[in-house]
Amino acid sequence: MSTVLLLxxxxxxxxxVGVILLQRSEGGALGIGGGGGGGGAGFMTGRSAGDALTRATAILAACFFATSLTLSILASHNSASGPSIVPTSGGEGGLAPLAVPGESEPAAPAAPVAPSGPQVPQSN
Known part of the structure; x- marks a missing residue:
């Protein structure tokens, strides 16, 4: 179902994208039928072509919005039952401590180590 909806x-x-690229940037339309001034010389006048492209853009945008919402709803329902790569239980931050071979329990975290850089003498 989700594959068909994704297609x-x-x-x-x-x-x-195609309908948007067909429109003029001045707010008019492409003037598909030619003869923009003639009263019925072309198939569509410039204004009617612009109205058709504007209407097609609005319809396609509404369909795009609806399929986006539907896909996100389907993804949220599918993710609740599927496995996750993020661990949900364990130590601090969701990470479990590493087990050392030969020990029965994982080792405790080590104490912080002081920096071992060059020591600067302090003057009084």
Whole structure:
């Protein structure tokens, strides 16, 4: 189910990119039918082509939004039952201490070590 929805989502995204690229940046449309001034000379006038592209963009954007929400809901339902790479129990921060071979219990954390850099004499 999620694979089919993901493929539909990708096709909607590609169609949305194509429709957006067809539009002019001035707010008009591409003028697909030619003859923008003639009263019915072309298939679509410039204004009707712009309205169609604007409507197609809005519809594709709504479909993209709906498939995005649906995919995120499906992913959250599937992740609750699936395995995770992040450990959920253990030591501090979710990490379990390492076990040393031959010992029955893991070793305790070592005490902090003082820095071993060059010592600077302090003047009074």
């Amino acid at each position: 539909i989502h990708v096709m909607i995204a590609m169609a949305l």
